[in-house]
Amino acid sequence: MVxxxxxxxxxxxxxxxxxxxxxxxxxxxxxxxxxYDYVTRGAADLGAMNLVTAIVVTYRGLDTLGEVTVLFLxxxxxxxxxxxxxxxxxxxxxxxxxxxxIVTTGASLLSPFIVMFGAYIFLNGHLSPGGGFxxxxxxxxxxxLLFLAxxxxxxxxxxxxxxxxxxxxxxxxxxxxxxxLAGGFxxxxxxxxxxxxxxxxxxxxxxxxxxxxLKVGTELAGILENMKGRA
Amino acid sequence: xxxxxxxxxxLIILVAALAAIYLRNMIxxxxxxxLVSLFASILYLLMAAPDVAMxxxxxxAGLSTVIFLLAFKKTRDEEVENG
Amino acid sequence: MADLxxxxxxxxxxxxxxxxxxxxxxxxxxxxxxxxxxxxxVISISLMAMIALFAERVIYLDVALVYGILSFxxxxxxxxxxxxxx
Amino acid sequence: xxxxxxxxxxxxxxGFWGLITRRNMIKMILSLAIAETGLQLIMIAVGYINGGxxxxxxxxxxxxxxxxxxxxxxxxxxxxxxxxxxVAVNALMLTFIIRLYQKKHSLNISDYKDMKW
Amino acid sequence: xEWYRLTGSILSLMGALFLFLGALGVWRMPDVYNRMQTGTKxxxxxxILTLFGLGVYHPQWMGQMLILMxxxxxxxxxxxxALARAAHHIGIPLTKKSVVDDLVEEEEPRLESMAEMEER
Numbered sequence: 001m002v003x004x005x006x007x008x009x010x011x012x013x014x015x016x017x018x019x020x021x022x023x024x025x026x027x028x029x030x031x032x033x034x035x036y037d038y039v040t041r042g043a044a045d046l047g048a049m050n051l052v053t054a055i056v057v058t059y060r061g062l063d064t065l066g067e068v069t070v071l072f073l074x075x076x077x078x079x080x081x082x083x084x085x086x087x088x089x090x091x092x093x094x095x096x097x098x099x100x101x102i103v104t105t106g107a108s109l110l111s112p113f114i115v116m117f118g119a120y121i122f123l124n125g126h127l128s129p130g131g132g133f134x135x136x137x138x139x140x141x142x143x144x145l146l147f148l149a150x151x152x153x154x155x156x157x158x159x160x161x162x163x164x165x166x167x168x169x170x171x172x173x174x175x176x177x178x179x180x181l182a183g184g185f186x187x188x189x190x191x192x193x194x195x196x197x198x199x200x201x202x203x204x205x206x207x208x209x210x211x212x213x214l215k216v217g218t219e220l221a222g223i224l225e226n227m228k229g230r231a
Numbered sequence: 232x233x234x235x236x237x238x239x240x241x242l243i244i245l246v247a248a249l250a251a252i253y254l255r256n257m258i259x260x261x262x263x264x265x266l267v268s269l270f271a272s273i274l275y276l277l278m279a280a281p282d283v284a285m286x287x288x289x290x291x292a293g294l295s296t297v298i299f300l301l302a303f304k305k306t307r308d309e310e311v312e313n314g
Numbered sequence: 315m316a317d318l319x320x321x322x323x324x325x326x327x328x329x330x331x332x333x334x335x336x337x338x339x340x341x342x343x344x345x346x347x348x349x350x351x352x353x354x355x356v357i358s359i360s361l362m363a364m365i366a367l368f369a370e371r372v373i374y375l376d377v378a379l380v381y382g383i384l385s386f387x388x389x390x391x392x393x394x395x396x397x398x399x400x
Numbered sequence: 401x402x403x404x405x406x407x408x409x410x411x412x413x414x415g416f417w418g419l420i421t422r423r424n425m426i427k428m429i430l431s432l433a434i435a436e437t438g439l440q441l442i443m444i445a446v447g448y449i450n451g452g453x454x455x456x457x458x459x460x461x462x463x464x465x466x467x468x469x470x471x472x473x474x475x476x477x478x479x480x481x482x483x484x485x486x487v488a489v490n491a492l493m494l495t496f497i498i499r500l501y502q503k504k505h506s507l508n509i510s511d512y513k514d515m516k517w
Numbered sequence: 518x519e520w521y522r523l524t525g526s527i528l529s530l531m532g533a534l535f536l537f538l539g540a541l542g543v544w545r546m547p548d549v550y551n552r553m554q555t556g557t558k559x560x561x562x563x564x565i566l567t568l569f570g571l572g573v574y575h576p577q578w579m580g581q582m583l584i585l586m587x588x589x590x591x592x593x594x595x596x597x598x599a600l601a602r603a604a605h606h607i608g609i610p611l612t613k614k615s616v617v618d619d620l621v622e623e624e625e626p627r628l629e630s631m632a633e634m635e636e637r
Contacts, residue, residue: 007420011413018409026450027401028472035447035472043466051455053472055477067481074488076286078495097398100602103390106595114383121285121380128373129281129456133484134380137289141384144293148387148394155319216484220294222482223491227301227498232321233369239328241407243335248411248434250339252418257426258344258392262351264430265388266338267411271437273358274404276365276377279454279471280444284377286483293387295433295487300395302494303426306501308393316574319526323533323558328541330533332631334556337543345549345604352526352596353543353556357536360567361547363582364529371453371460371555375581382588386622 047193047202048126061186075219107149114142132209136216143221144186167214355385411438447472528570531602535563
C-alpha cells in the first residue's frame with residue numbers, strides 16, 4: 001500500500017511539527033498586548049459587559065463583515081448548485097412517511113418558543129454569552145424542527161430574501177453611520193451608551209447583533225431548505 | 232475534579248473521533264461526530280469560553296448532524312431509484 | 315460538606331457518561347447508538363449546570379439552556395431518517 | 401490545559417488521517433470537520449489562563465481587577481466566527497458532493513479521475 | 518452550614534444516582550426498547566432532581582433551573598417517542614423475554630395503507 005505509507009509519512013511529519021510547537025508551550029500567566037487593552041478599556045469605552053461581543057462587533061467588526069459575506073456566498077452557492085429544473089423536480093416526487101402526532105404537536109408547540117429564545121439570545125448579546133451567530137443558529141433550528149415534523153413544509157422565499165437583504169444592507173449602513181458620526185467603521189458610539197448593564201445600553205451593539213442574527217438565521221434556514229429539496 | 236473531568240472527556244472524544252472515521256455505517260459515524268461536538272462544547276465551558284460553548288452547542292446539536300444526514304440521504308435515494 | 319456531596323454527585327454522573335459512551339461505541343445497531351446519544355445529552359445538561367455551580371458564574375447556565383432546548387433535534391432527525399420521513 | 405492542547409493535536413491528526421485514507425467523500429468531509437474541532441480546541445486552549453474565568457464583566461467579576469481574573473477574549477472571538485463559517489463551508493462541500501453523485505452515481509473518490517494529470 | 522445547601526446537595530446526589538442508573542441500564546439491558554426505557558425515563562427524573570437540587574443549593578438560580586427542567590420535561594418524551602417509533606418501524610426485534618407488543622396491531626393496517634398509497 002503505497003498510499004498508506006505516504007499518508008503515514010505525512011502524518012508523522014505533521015505530528016513532529018505539532019510536538020515541536022506544543023513541546024515548550026506553557027500557559028500564559030497574565031494578559032498582555034492587545035488583550036490587556038481590550039479588557040481594561042473595553043467595558044468603559046463601549047459599555048458592553050461581554051468582552052467577546054465587544055471584540056466581535058466593534059473592535060474586529062470588519063472581520064465579522066467578511067464572515068457574513070462568506071456565509072452569504074456559501075448559502076447562495078448551495079442554492080445555485082441545488083436548483084432543480086422543472087422536469088427533474090416532477091420526476092422525483094416521493095411519498096415520505098408522516099411524523100407521528102406527538103412530534104407534530106411538539107413541533108408546533110415548541111418552535112415559537114425556540115424562535116423567541118433565539119431573539120432573547122441575540123438581544124442579550126452584550127450582557128450574557130450569546131449573540132447574533134448563536135441566536136441565528138437557534139432560529140434556524142426552529143425552522144429545522146418544522147421541517148422534521150412536516151416533511152413538505154415550505155418556507156416563503158420572498159419573505160426570507162427580503163429579511164436577508166434588508167438586514168445585510170442595514171448592517172453596512174449602520175457601519176457607515178459609525179464612520180461618519182463616531183470614530184470609525186462599525187463604531188457603536190453614535191447611539192448613547194446608556195446605563196451599564198441594562199438591555200438598552202452599549203450603543204448600537206444590540207442593533208448590530210439583531211441584524212447579524214436575522215441574517216445568519218435566514219441564511220442557515222435557506223441552506224437547510226435547499227439541501228432538503230422541495231418535495 | 233476538573234482534571235478528572237477533562238481527562239475523561241478527552242478520552243471519550245478521542246474514541247468517538249476514531250469511531251467516526253472507522254465505523255462502516257455512515258449514520259453511526261455521523262452520530263459519533265455529533266458526540267465529539269457535544270463533549271467539545273463541555274470542554275469549552277470548562278475553559279471559560281461560554282460564547283464558544285453556546286455556538287458549538289447550537290450548531291453541533293442539530294444543524295451539522297442534519298446537514299450531513301440530508302447529504303447522505305440525497306446520495307442514497309437515487310441509488311435505489313437507479314438500481 | 316455540601317460542596318463535597320456535589321462533587322461526589324458530579325463524579326457519579328461522570329461514571330454514567332462513561333457507561334453510556336461505551337454503549338455508544340459498542341452498540342450493535344444504529345438505534346442503540348441513538349439511544350446512547352440521547353442519554354448522553356440529558357446527562358451532559360446536568361453536568362453543565364454542575365460546572366456552572368463549580369465556577370460560581372450564573373451566565374454559564376445560558377449554555378445549558380440552549381443545549382436543553384436544542385439537544386433533542388439531533389435524535390429526532392436520526393429517528394425521522396430511520397423511519398423514512400426526512 | 402496542556403492536556404486539551406494534546407487532545408486538539410490528536411484530533412487534528414485523526415482528522416487528516418481520515419481525510420487521506422478514507423475513500424468515501426462524505427467520510428472525508430466528516431474527517432475534515434473533526435480536524436476543525438481539534439484546531440478550535442487548540443485555539444481556545446492558547447487563550448486560557450490558569451484559574452481564569454469567562455470574560456464577561458457582570459457582578460461576579462470585580463471590574464477594577466478584571467485583568468487579573470479573566471481569560472483572553474480574542475481567541476474566543478476568532479473561534480466564534482470560525483465555527484459558523486465551518487458549518488456553512490461543510491454544507492457547500494456536501495452540495496458539491498451531491499452534484500457529483502448525480503453525475504456519476506458514485507461516492508468513491510477514486511472514480512473521479514477527470515482532473516488527474 | 519446552612520440547611521438549604523445540605524438539602525440541595527443531597528437532592529442532586531440522588532439525581533446523579535438516577536442518572537447513573539439510567540446509563541447503567543443503557544449499558545446492561547438486552548434490547549433497544551429496554552435500553553430506551555431506562556435511558557430516557559430514569560434520566561429525565563435524574564436530571565430534574567439534579568437541577569432542582571442545584572436550585573435549592575443556590576436559590577438565586579432557581580428561575581433558570583425551573584426553565585431548564587421545563588425544557589427537559591417537554592423535549593425528552595418527544596425524542597424518545599420518535600426514536601421508539603422509528604426503531605419499531607425498521608423492524609428491530611424485541612428480546613425473547615418480552616411478552617406484549619401492542620404497536621404491531623396498530624402498525625400493520627397503517628403499513629398496508631401506505632403500501633396502497635405507494636402503488637397508486
